Amino acid sequence: MGAPNRTIEERGGRRAVPWGVLALWVIVLALAAPFAGKLGDVQKDRPVDYLPASADSTQVAKITEQLPGGESTDLVLVYHRDGGLTAADRSGAAREVAAVAAEHRLAATPRPVPSKDGTTLMYAVSSTEPGTDEKARDTFVHDVRETVTAEVGGPGALATDAGEVYNSLDGPLLYTTVAVVAILLVLIYRSPFLWLVPLVVAGVADFLSMAVTYGLHQGFDISVSGQSTGVMTILVFGAGTDYALLIVSRYREELRRVPRPYDAMAAALRGCGPAVLASSGTVTVGMLCLLAADMNSSRGMGPTAAVGVLCALVAMTTLLPALLVVLGRRVFWPLVPAYGSEPKVARRSLFAAMGSSAGRRPVAVLVTGAAALAALALGTLNLPGALKQQDSFTSTPESIAGMETLAAAYPDMGTQPITVIARTPDADRALRTARAADGVLSAERGRAGGGWTEISVVAEAAPQTAAETATIKDLRADLGKDAYVGGPSAEQLDLRETSARDRNVVVPLVLGSVLLILILLLRSLVAPMILVVAVVAVWGAALGIGGLVFEPLLGFEGTDPGLPLLSFVFLVALGVDYGIFLMHRMREECMDGTEPRAAALTALRTTGGVIASAGLVLAATFAVLVNMPMVQLAELGLVIAIGVLLDTFLVRTYLVTGASVLLNRKVWWPGPLARRPASPAGREVERTPAGV
Structure with a gap:
């Protein structure tokens, strides 16, 4: 009776594990x-929360x-009439x-500044009443807007409008x-129930x-900003769903081989766990590289994004498996993977065809694909110039x-003050x-305190023009x-x-970190270089x-200005994910004795479905x-979505x-797989496709 009792106890213990995990998650959420x-x-969305840490403007x-x-809230009241302002307009x-x-x-009595054509009247309004309190600033701006019939612009009003958008x-x-x-999950899983499980888990991770x-x-x-929490x-939902797709795919595969869901899930996590851990680690390290950026917004986004990826990883490797095991095979209804059943061969035909075309003509595929990517990259020459504040919505x-009204009415005059902060003993100089x-219309002394004096400078040129930028640079050079x-x-x-500056620092750091992780995972130099x-x-x-x-279109x-860096970090970190899924499976096949060319094609057939599904979800x-x-x-969002689709359906x-087929065993150089001879029959170990 001893052995049967131990078996019953063992089974009971296994059944208790998923419930214990669920109970632990209830405690964590509480x-x-x-x-x-x-x-x-x-969450802060003031300009200082996005500015470079060491820049003049931040100081x-x-x-x-x-x-x-305290901090001043600066507004500009704009009274305008196309046909010209009347005396009644001015008195009102x-x-x-x-x-x-x-x-x-108010800091000073507002004075009217008429435009030369008589159509516009501008009042500069500045108040320290709200201080650094964003809610007080917003209340002040709304009160002014309710009091006047003018358009209320200026930095304070722009900050309020931007804050409302982010909120x-x-x-x-x-x-x-x-x-x-x-x-997408309903379409991928073709089940009325299964899609809900990873979605709920992603919500918990968020x-x-x-x-x-x-x-x-x-x-x-x-x-913490609106941009970083949004990303x-x-x-969480994009990367988390990707991990869920890989785990569920492997779990479905194991359910056909293993009778009990618990054992099938354990086998699935052993099989795809290293790839999931490596991919999430790559994304996390890539995001943390943003800590080296000088831009406050980029540096803050790094740990915030890393937290999202890690929480998704933890939830998808603990909570998701526990829920799936508790729900059993019935969660896959109506396409329930019965023990001992075989998947439909037709489901792998698309990726088999893709792999075959890459395998037959690898040189042509590589040359054509590289030429297409190079041609598309030429479009960067058509990128519009730096985004101005007035164009950010x-x-x-x-x-x-x-601001647009001011730009039209005062084309040859600065309508947005430049603030100079000088040490009080040097304020007169x-x-x-x-x-x-050069380019300065006027300069007036402002507030003083704490050893500093504020000077308000008005440029001759309109805001954010090349002429005003030159004036700012001249001021910095002259003031020292x-x-x-x-x-x-x-x-x-x-x-x-x-x-x-951040691109020059962070980009090499990301590339080096990602390359190192890939080398450690794949035991190769060539394969990681191909992926990078x-x-x-x-x-x-x-x-x-x-x-x-x-x-042209949008x-x-x-x-x-931050788009090239952020898109690079996200696309490199997330794109390598799919490379890890593919190369990790290819390495498994080679370790089982499969000839590298066959291993590459088998890896594509067995992971193609899950990579395509994951890419679609992440891009969406x-x-x-x-x-x-x-x-x-x-x-x-647009650049990353396009990049993920290119990576999924062209590059991977x-x-x-094609590169793996062309290089054969050299793809694993200098690791041991590069030296292992092919099996006599060049056998190909076929695994059940990990399709979704």
């Missing part, structure tokens, strides 16, 4: 709940917060501005992402990632409308230097290290220059397609960003497979 809901409270923003009254404007001054504490992203972004993933991100913010003061949600909020600088030059236009200049070169080519082609569609007037989740009202997010399917 602990995370109080913190996940607080993430929105620490200006920080110092002005310490001046008497004066009454409204006086009402604003009576209701709020409105959470709901639509989440709902749209969930809907897209749900539809909830957990919010709590962990809040904890990181409290413990390490990482920057985190996309990554897909719609036109009031602050942007006001800084004021004289500013007034004497004893003063800082900031303001909205200086911020945009610093964003462009720092983005270029492939994803870099995909990035160039995807960015080139962006250059062909941004302005009407985007500029390119976000990032494509959700295209419908968001911020040009930066739309551009990022044809180019990587």
Whole structure:
């Protein structure tokens, strides 16, 4: 009786494991709940939260917060009539501005500045009343808008409009992402129940990632913005669903070989676990490389995105298996994988055909594919210039409308002040230097305190033009290290220059880190180099397609300065994922004695379905960003979605497979597989396709 009793005890213990995992997750979610809901409270979308850490404009923003009254909220009231303002218009404007001054504490009495053609009247309004409180700033802007009939623009109004857009992203972004993933999973699984399991698990992972991100913010003061939390949600659902597809695919395969779901899941995790861990590790390391960036927004996105990937990994390798084991085979209904059954051969015909074409003519496939990617990359020459503030929305909020009116009415005059912060003992010299600088219309002393003095400079040129940029550079050169030059236009200049610096630092770091992980995983130098070169080519082609569609088709007037770096990090990290899935299976086949050419084709047939499904899901989740009202997010989502599709259906399917066939055993050089002789019959170990 001893042996049977031990068998019963063993089975009982196995049945208890999934339930124990589910109970543990209930406890984790209960602990995370109080913190996940607080993430929105620490999300900051002020310019200083996106600016480069060491830039002049960042120092200006920080110092002005310490001046008497704190950070100022600067607005511009724009009164305009196409046929020319009447006397009644001007007197009405004066009454409204006086009402604003009576209701709020202003830094100075606003003075009217008429345009030369008489169609527009501009009032500059500045107040330290809101300070650094974003809610107080928004309340102040809304109060002014309710008081006046003018268009309310300026940096303060723009920050309020941008904040409202970012705050409105959470709901639509989440709902749209969930809907897209749900539809694709229903089509992939062709089951009325199975699709819901990975979707629920992804939702749990997203909830957990919010709590962990809040904890990181409290413990390490990482920057949390609307952009970073939005991308985190996309990554959780996109990457998490990819891991789910691979695990469920392998689990379905094992259910045909193993009678009990628990044992089948254990075998599935042993089989695909290394690939899932390596792919998630690659993405995590790639995201953490952004910590080397000087841009606050990029540096804050690094750990936030890494948290999303790791939470997705933990949920998909613990909660998902537990749920699937508890639900048993019936969750696959109506296509239940019965023990001992065989999959339909027809389901692998598409990828068998693709692999065969790459195997028959590998040189032609490689040359044609490389030429196509190179041609697409030429589109980068057509990318529009740097994105201006007024072009950063897909719609036109009031602050942007006001700026457009000002640009038309005051074409030869700066309508947005440049802020100079000088040490108080040197303030008089800084004021004289500013007034004497080329392109400066006027310069006036502002607030003073804490050893610093604020000087407000008005340029002759319109905001964010080449002439104004030259004036800002001249001011910085003339004032030297004893003063800082900031303001909205200086911020945009610093964003462009720092983005270029970050690319030079982060790109080599990402490439080196990813290459090292691939070398350790694949025990080869050649195979990792193939994958890295492939994803870099995909990035160039995807960015080139962006250059062909941004302005001509979508009407985007500029390119976000951070787009090349962020798209590179995401496409390299995520693209290598699929390479890991393919190469890891190819290595398995070679270790079983399969000749490398046959191993490459078998790997494509057995992983092609899951890679295609995962690529579609990931591309669709990032494509959700295209419908968001911020040009930066739309551009990022479009480039990554295009890149993932190119990587999935061109690079992995044809180019990587073709290169592997062409190089034969050399693809594993200098590892032991490069020296192992082929089996006498050149046998090919056929495995049941891991199709979905």
